[in-house]
Amino acid sequence: MIRVLLADDHELLRTGIASVLSSDPDLAVVGQCADGPTAVRECARLRPDVVLMDVEMPGGDGISATAALLAADPTTRVVVLTMFDLDEYVVGALRAGASGFLIKTTPPRELVAAVKACAAGDATFGPSVMDRLVRTYVGSAHVPHPGLDELTARERDVLRALAGGRSNAEIASHLFLAETTVKTHVARILTKLGVRDRVQAVVVAHEGGLVGPT
The missing domain is CATH 3.40.50.2300 (Response regulator)
Structure with missing residues (x-):
């Protein structure tokens, strides 16, 4: 409940x-x-x-x-x-x-x-809120984040999908993964980036230039 x-x-x-x-x-x-x-x-x-x-x-x-x-x-x-x-x-x-x-x-x-x-x-x-949030908060300047370099190629794929506003189920379908696998990747991404949740991870992705505003 x-x-x-x-x-x-x-x-x-x-x-x-x-x-x-x-x-x-x-x-x-x-x-x-x-x-x-x-x-x-x-x-x-x-x-x-x-x-x-x-x-x-x-x-x-x-x-x-x-x-x-x-x-x-x-x-x-x-x-x-x-x-x-x-x-x-x-x-x-x-x-x-x-x-x-x-x-x-x-x-x-x-x-x-x-x-x-x-x-x-x-x-x-x-x-539209995610795109406006990132565009407003991040702007155009890229800020290096050491945690991004620690991500595997698959974790980067998952983070890009997160930045697109996808849920775990949608990421699983998009990347042809099990939803439990996506959850594991997300947990590892948060740990490596040192952030509290998915929203902050998306901001890091945009700040670091991994993805850009749509």
């Missing part, structure tokens, strides 16, 4: 999201709150697997709350929610350590799939 905490100051929207998630037998909404500081406290108390975090809330924004709760528990996965697909929100979410970024108008089925993917360790971004 995937435990989810919701943080959004709009009660009606929060209730709707909770209803959508609770309709799936693999998901359990263990808590709800309306501001960033409360989200940090509730995360420490409830230990959710995934936090759906609004960007703009009274008493402290969601991006600052994301940074604070991940500093306390780096194993928590955070998906940032917003009404606006803005570059500064995408970049802020990445820098805070979020594992995903979704627009609030995301269809229910996609929202459920995104929460499950995030809990499984996949990066979760809405359409």
Whole structure:
């Protein structure tokens, strides 16, 4: 069972999201709150697997709350929610350590799939967000990263596929590998690059020139 905490100051929207998630037998909404500081406290108390975090809330924004709760528990996965697909929100979410970024108008089925993917360790971004994130955050300058030199040829293939926004299942199909093999490659890539998750690995890939913005 995937435990989810919701943080959004709009009660009606929060209730709707909770209803959508609770309709799936693999998901359990263990808590709800309306501001960033409360989200940090509730995360420490409830230990959710995934936090759906609004960007703009009274008493402290969601991006600052994301940074604070991940500093306390780096194993928590955070998906940032917003009404606006803005570059500064995408970049802020990445820098805070979020594992995903979704627009609030995301269809229910996609929202459920995104929460499950995030809990499984996949990066979760809405359409076009990954490319815009990398283009905005990385820019055109290449920054050498010694970990890239340690990757095998197959690990580089997997990292390029990650940078394209593919899930483990999609990478497995694309590279004709078993999904368990992909998971092993991803774990080794994260270790060699010294990064906490797939999103940070994608940034390193772009910074290091392994791939470029599409």
